[in-house]
Amino acid sequence: MPETAGSRHIDYRISMYQPMAHVARHKHQVQEQIYHVLEGEGLMEIAGKNHVVRKHDFIFLPPGVEHAISNSGLVDLVFLVITSPVTDDEKPVCAVDQAFADPSRMTPPVRIAQPTTRHAGDALAEDPACAEQRQPPSSTFRARARPG
Numbered sequence: 001m002p003e004t005a006g007s008r009h010i011d012y013r014i015s016m017y018q019p020m021a022h023v024a025r026h027k028h029q030v031q032e033q034i035y036h037v038l039e040g041e042g043l044m045e046i047a048g049k050n051h052v053v054r055k056h057d058f059i060f061l062p063p064g065v066e067h068a069i070s071n072s073g074l075v076d077l078v079f080l081v082i083t084s085p086v087t088d089d090e091k092p093v094c095a096v097d098q099a100f101a102d103p104s105r106m107t108p109p110v111r112i113a114q115p116t117t118r119h120a121g122d123a124l125a126e127d128p129a130c131a132e133q134r135q136p137p138s139s140t141f142r143a144r145a146r147p148g
Contacts, residue, residue: 022070
């Protein structure tokens with residue numbers, strides 16, 4: 001957590017939901033999130049589609065994607081949530097401008113399921129001046145191969 005780790009840009013939490021616990025559908029304006037399931041089983045709604053999530057599954061959520069999570073299992077659902085930036089009230093920054101100012105600040109590819117090359121115009125930005133320069137990344141759900 002930023003309060004205890006001194007982080008100004010990343011919020012890192014371990015969450016534990018008892019059976020039937022849930023967080024209602026919501027979205028973030030500028031925050032990106034990564035969920036990584038450590039234990040249990042749950043149901044995650046991402047952009048109107050439901051996904052069963054289990055141990056070792058991870059989900060990337062770009063800003064603006066509605067999502068919800070619930071524990072649909074019989075034991076606790078334990079997962080990491082990594083969020084950046086720490087608060088959702090920061091002004092979006094045009095990554096294209098950042099890349100030209102300092103190319104080392106570009107983030108690695110966000111599409112976990114398939115390798116891609118990140119170009120400056122691929123980053124999500126809410127600034128209207130940046131809107132025509134990029135396509136927003138989509139959410140990514142990656143389930144670990146499960147024995148049949």
